Amino acid sequence: MNRSELISRIFVITGIILAIGAPLVFWTRTPLIHARMAENGGWNPDVIEAEVGKPLQLKITSDDVVHGFAVGQMDMQNVDVLPGKVTDVTLNFDKPGIYTFYCTRWCGLNHWRMRGTIEVSGSSSDPELVSPPIYVSLGLDLDAPHGAPVLPQQVPSAIRGQQLSIQFPITTYQFLNYYRSSSPYQAFTDLSNTTLTESQRWDVVAYTWQSNTTTESLANGKQLYAQNCAACHGENGAGDGVFADDLATAGESSMQTMEGATKMMMQSPVDFTDPRRMLGANPALLQGKILRGGMGTGMPMWGSIFTDEQIWDLISYIYSFQFEYK
Amino acid sequence: MAKVELTHIPFIKNALKSRYPQLAVFIMMLVGYIFAILAGLIGTPVGSHNFSIVFVWIAWWAILILVAVPFFGRGWCAVCPIPLPGEWLQRGAVLSPPDKSPKWLNLRVPKMFRNIWLQNISFLLLALFSSVLLTTPNITGIVLAAMLFAAIGLSAIFERRAFCRYLCPVGGFIGLYSQTAPIELRIKDKQVCVTCEGKPCYNGSSAGYGCPWDVFPGGLTKNTYCGLCMECIRTCPHDNIAVNLRPFSADLAKPSTRMDEAFKAFIMLGSAMIYAGVLLGPWGAFKDAAYNVGTSAWFIYAVIFLTIIFVILPGFFTLGILKTKSALPLKQRFASLATALIPLGLMFWVAFSLSFVLTNASYILAALSDPLGLGWNLFGTANAAWQPMLTAILAPAQTLALVGGLIWSARTAQKAANKEKVSSIQVIIYSLIVTSIMLWLLL
Numbered sequence: 001m002n003r004s005e006l007i008s009r010i011f012v013i014t015g016i017i018l019a020i021g022a023p024l025v026f027w028t029r030t031p032l033i034h035a036r037m038a039e040n041g042g043w044n045p046d047v048i049e050a051e052v053g054k055p056l057q058l059k060i061t062s063d064d065v066v067h068g069f070a071v072g073q074m075d076m077q078n079v080d081v082l083p084g085k086v087t088d089v090t091l092n093f094d095k096p097g098i099y100t101f102y103c104t105r106w107c108g109l110n111h112w113r114m115r116g117t118i119e120v121s122g123s124s125s126d127p128e129l130v131s132p133p134i135y136v137s138l139g140l141d142l143d144a145p146h147g148a149p150v151l152p153q154q155v156p157s158a159i160r161g162q163q164l165s166i167q168f169p170i171t172t173y174q175f176l177n178y179y180r181s182s183s184p185y186q187a188f189t190d191l192s193n194t195t196l197t198e199s200q201r202w203d204v205v206a207y208t209w210q211s212n213t214t215t216e217s218l219a220n221g222k223q224l225y226a227q228n229c230a231a232c233h234g235e236n237g238a239g240d241g242v243f244a245d246d247l248a249t250a251g252e253s254s255m256q257t258m259e260g261a262t263k264m265m266m267q268s269p270v271d272f273t274d275p276r277r278m279l280g281a282n283p284a285l286l287q288g289k290i291l292r293g294g295m296g297t298g299m300p301m302w303g304s305i306f307t308d309e310q311i312w313d314l315i316s317y318i319y320s321f322q323f324e325y326k
Numbered sequence: 327m328a329k330v331e332l333t334h335i336p337f338i339k340n341a342l343k344s345r346y347p348q349l350a351v352f353i354m355m356l357v358g359y360i361f362a363i364l365a366g367l368i369g370t371p372v373g374s375h376n377f378s379i380v381f382v383w384i385a386w387w388a389i390l391i392l393v394a395v396p397f398f399g400r401g402w403c404a405v406c407p408i409p410l411p412g413e414w415l416q417r418g419a420v421l422s423p424p425d426k427s428p429k430w431l432n433l434r435v436p437k438m439f440r441n442i443w444l445q446n447i448s449f450l451l452l453a454l455f456s457s458v459l460l461t462t463p464n465i466t467g468i469v470l471a472a473m474l475f476a477a478i479g480l481s482a483i484f485e486r487r488a489f490c491r492y493l494c495p496v497g498g499f500i501g502l503y504s505q506t507a508p509i510e511l512r513i514k515d516k517q518v519c520v521t522c523e524g525k526p527c528y529n530g531s532s533a534g535y536g537c538p539w540d541v542f543p544g545g546l547t548k549n550t551y552c553g554l555c556m557e558c559i560r561t562c563p564h565d566n567i568a569v570n571l572r573p574f575s576a577d578l579a580k581p582s583t584r585m586d587e588a589f590k591a592f593i594m595l596g597s598a599m600i601y602a603g604v605l606l607g608p609w610g611a612f613k614d615a616a617y618n619v620g621t622s623a624w625f626i627y628a629v630i631f632l633t634i635i636f637v638i639l640p641g642f643f644t645l646g647i648l649k650t651k652s653a654l655p656l657k658q659r660f661a662s663l664a665t666a667l668i669p670l671g672l673m674f675w676v677a678f679s680l681s682f683v684l685t686n687a688s689y690i691l692a693a694l695s696d697p698l699g700l701g702w703n704l705f706g707t708a709n710a711a712w713q714p715m716l717t718a719i720l721a722p723a724q725t726l727a728l729v730g731g732l733i734w735s736a737r738t739a740q741k742a743a744n745k746e747k748v749s750s751i752q753v754i755i756y757s758l759i760v761t762s763i764m765l766w767l768l769l
Contacts, residue, residue: 085701086700
């Protein structure tokens with residue numbers, strides 16, 4: 001073989017090796033978290049390991065549409081994950097445990113299924129005692145019917161209720177424990193020993209519910225609702241979110257298969273403007289439904305994502321679909 | 327305009343005769359091609375940000391159809407990396423003069439395949455899947471790799487560049503349209519070839535290989551099957567090969583009588599029109615049907631696609647020329663007059679490509695900086711926003727291309743008709759109708 005042929009072959013082989021090797025090396029050295037619509041697999045990987053006190057640097061990319069990334073129960077800014085782009089996120093964990101990361105953009109009908117976990121190992125200097133949620137201690141059956149048998153003729157007004165409360169002290173009803181464990185209908189019934197008319201009793205109930213929240217809580221609840229709930233339950237709580245029709249259609253076919261494994265019933269989202277359903281539900285029940293999710297429905301569990309405070313804020317806001325607050 | 331022999335210029339002649347400049351380009355192209363395969367397979371699945379999609383279907387296509395084919399004919403084939411690994415393995419060398427004994431089977435391609443029907447089929451196969459192919463990086467990666475391996479496989483079995491000549495899905499239309507290009511490779515003096523012993527340009531010699539495209543340069547009258555590989559410039563012992571600058575569409579004065587080439591003209595004309603309607607048009611149902619490969623909607627789309635190309639377009643063309651007074655058989659008239667559709671088809675493709683290339687060209691900047699979608703920013707352009715380019719001149723440029731194509735086609739029809747001693751009016755009316763449809767589809 002002459003010299004020029006040898007050199008040519010070296011160049012050719014080097015070029016081929018570089019063309020194959022370089023992308024493979026860079027590709028294997030850049031672990032990406034891929035976001036895909038749940039129908040196409042969701043997060044990959046969907047389990048990430050981390051250590052307490054050691055920054056977790058993630059590179060996230062979307063393989064299809066715009067997604068978002070956030071970690072539940074963590075004080076962090078949601079980040080957008082754009083198709084074909086890489087978003088860098090650095091997380092710091094000070095407590096061990098299993099954290100849930102999830103999509104924050106309404107990417108598709110099964111958007112809420114886009115979840116994964118970060119398993120954080122290590123020790124915590126400040127172990128926390130965990131107490132069971134109220135619905136557990138109250139022994140509530142989250143799936144039992146809870147319709148209110150009597151409904152107000154007009155939207156109960158907290159403003160009118162506040163004026164009435166001057167004449168009829170309602171301190172008992174304003175205790176947090178009472179509020180959280182009683183449905184509006186229960187409070188309405190408890191007020192039956194007063195001389196108030198039915199309409200006035202509903203107004204006092206509205207005031208009671210308002211006095212158990214704050215403007216900040218309502219605002220926070222509204223924001224959480226808009227980001228996480230409105231896609232299905234609708235911006236105005238009427239169960240008519242952008243995915244509602246698709247969920248109903250999917251529900252008609254009754255069973256939907258995800259990844260060939262889990263079959264689950266899809267139902268139309270709950271209508272929060274329905275007074276029968278909402279006035280018969282106490283905050284503890286709603287907390288349970290949010291924490292656990294709707295068994296056998298499309299309602300996901302939010303217990304691993306929202307903090308207790310966020311859930312109570314959300315519940316306050318959901319009741320605002322029934323009451324006229326000031 | 328008279329021909330100008332470019333190889334008369336020493337710099338050009340030396341650059342073409344030497345193997346090194348070509349080899350350098352080959353290596354770069356092969357590296358780029360393999361990188362595109364890898365990018366398609368392991369890069370981001372988002373087509374608009376993947377090197378394989380952006381550089382193959384936007385950048386390469388733009389260069390090919392807007393520059394290379396119209397101005398350099400088979401200029402792309404001269405630097406195409408697809409046949410190289412197969413050819414090098416076939417020869418057992420990258421650069422050295424040929425060995426006496428062939429390395430592999432070296433069979434002759436069977437006569438029934440020595441036409442461009444296989445290329446017509448391979449193009450149509452890609453065309454029918456194009457909505458998925460053009461947007462899905464891993465499919466693009468697989469197709470690019472398949473072409474590379476098909477070329478290697480054919481080189482192992484058959485002599486010369488069987489893949490380029492008989493199977494390459496783009497080679498067929500490049501050859502067809504290269505007849506319009508102002509570049510040609512021809513012999514200088516026919517008598518020299520007649521008396522040349524051994525015909526090393528075709529059979530090879532110690533100076534180089536026999537024509538990889540299975541063409542005897544001494545008989546070259548058209549660009550269609552000359553791949554501009556420049557091997558004959560190296561092997562000709564009489565310095566009788568020239569690369570000339572010539573008037574546009576010089577080859578069209580010699581109409582073809584081959585049905586495979588005539589149908590190629592219809593395939594390209596029809597594909598451009600269907601693409602304009604499906605990819606650029608406002609009809610979502612067509613887009614969905616084209617994209618959802620394997621569904622019943624896609625099968626209907628495929629049937630419509632093939633019916634337009636093989637029945638409607640040639641059918642109306644045949645009806646048009648049926649009544650023309652001529653002693654020539656209809657088949658010959660059909661093939662000969664279809665020559666007029668070559669410049670028209672080319673300009674259809676130019677007009678169609680202008681639209682999606684200018685719309686999507688800004689993706690090139692982002693993909694250049696982050697070709698695999700790994701979050702790189704090599705040239706600081708990774709976050710370049712998508713921005714359609716030159717939108718103000720798009721419609722005028724497309725109109726100009728189509729009207730220019732129509733005039734060019736009419737002129738070609740007249741020449742072909744004069745040669746065959748028939749009227750050209752039917753072909754001109756046909757061209758006018760399809761151009762009007764294309765204008766409507768694009769604008």
